[in-house]
Amino acid sequence: MTAEDWPQVWPFFEEIVQAGETYAYPPDLTSEQARLLWTMSPPGQTVVLEEDGRVLGSATMGPNRPGRGRHVGTASFMVSSDARGRGVGRRLGEYVVQWHRDQGFRAIQFNAVVETNDAAVRLWEALGFRIIGTVPAAFDSAAHGLVGLHVMYLPLE
Amino acid sequence: MTAEDWPQVWPFFEEIVQAGETYAYPPDLTSEQARLLWTMSPPGQTVVLEEDGRVLGSATMGPNRPGRGRHVGTASFMVSSDARGRGVGRRLGEYVVQWHRDQGFRAIQFNAVVETNDAAVRLWEALGFRIIGTVPAAFDSAAHGLVGLHVMYLPLE
Numbered sequence: 001m002t003a004e005d006w007p008q009v010w011p012f013f014e015e016i017v018q019a020g021e022t023y024a025y026p027p028d029l030t031s032e033q034a035r036l037l038w039t040m041s042p043p044g045q046t047v048v049l050e051e052d053g054r055v056l057g058s059a060t061m062g063p064n065r066p067g068r069g070r071h072v073g074t075a076s077f078m079v080s081s082d083a084r085g086r087g088v089g090r091r092l093g094e095y096v097v098q099w100h101r102d103q104g105f106r107a108i109q110f111n112a113v114v115e116t117n118d119a120a121v122r123l124w125e126a127l128g129f130r131i132i133g134t135v136p137a138a139f140d141s142a143a144h145g146l147v148g149l150h151v152m153y154l155p156l157e
Numbered sequence: 158m159t160a161e162d163w164p165q166v167w168p169f170f171e172e173i174v175q176a177g178e179t180y181a182y183p184p185d186l187t188s189e190q191a192r193l194l195w196t197m198s199p200p201g202q203t204v205v206l207e208e209d210g211r212v213l214g215s216a217t218m219g220p221n222r223p224g225r226g227r228h229v230g231t232a233s234f235m236v237s238s239d240a241r242g243r244g245v246g247r248r249l250g251e252y253v254v255q256w257h258r259d260q261g262f263r264a265i266q267f268n269a270v271v272e273t274n275d276a277a278v279r280l281w282e283a284l285g286f287r288i289i290g291t292v293p294a295a296f297d298s299a300a301h302g303l304v305g306l307h308v309m310y311l312p313l314e
């Protein structure tokens with residue numbers, strides 16, 4: 001993701017966080033604060049999926065932990081609401097899995113997949129992830145109240 | 158924890174990280190970098206357990222996630238090697254559980270308890286925590302090679 005991409009990411013980032021269904025980000029982030037949170041430095045990175053100059057979605061990826069945990073990666077995804085149902089999440093997910101393989105990670109861990117986010121849970125399961133466990137009532141969903149957060153995992157070997 | 162406490166925390170912090178059995182911190186942290194990582198700001202805090210002016214252990218605590226996840230807390234613990242077996246971890250653990258209750262948290266989640274860290278796993282289970290799931294081979298233990306990381310959980314209601 002370049003600095004020029006962010007003005008196209010921020011509107012759907014903000015809309016997704018404000019909707020309160022999928023991400024535990026601090027409320028009332030400014031665009032600049034959000035950009036800093038979403039932009040991963042090496043050995044991680046942040047990418048966008050673009051069609052005809054229009055950014056449809058974005059993903060961050062990199063080590064889930066430093067030091068003795070750095071061989072397991074993690075990632076986060078955001079897709080513009082007007083691009084849903086077009087396979088953007090799947091393409092970003094497939095890219096992220098391949099990137100982790102190429103970088104030599106041994107596995108990918110998602111730390112907090114909201115259990116009511118059916119589209120995400122189904123997509124990650126379709127890509128081979130399984131649910132390691134679910135932390136009960138760990139997310140305060142705007143529509144559903146307190147719901148669980150899945151830890152999901154894909155080995156890469 | 159005050160600035161005056163840190164010179165007593167840093168030696169066991171460094172020893173514990175260097176031992177490579179329990180924490181995935183960045184390697185080769187300076188004392189100042191470690192102090193910044195270990196010092197939690199409100200709504201979290203960092204405490205020390207002191208006896209006769211000697212710091213025996215330290216704990217950090219606060220929300221595990223911001224925003225819609227801030228009702229679940231988390232914590233980390235370090236105990237000086239020459240104070241082990243004296244209930245320092247237990248006293249810090251009990252303090253942390255009570256602090257979360259007092260602050261109105263609904264639960265406590267530990268994100269990464271190394272499965273070979275028997276003393277910690279037993280202590281948290283004795284305090285009522287249960288293992289939600291274990292991420293396989295997520296920690297590169299100096300003594301044991303790749304071992305799992307437990308997600309552990311204590312509801313407070």
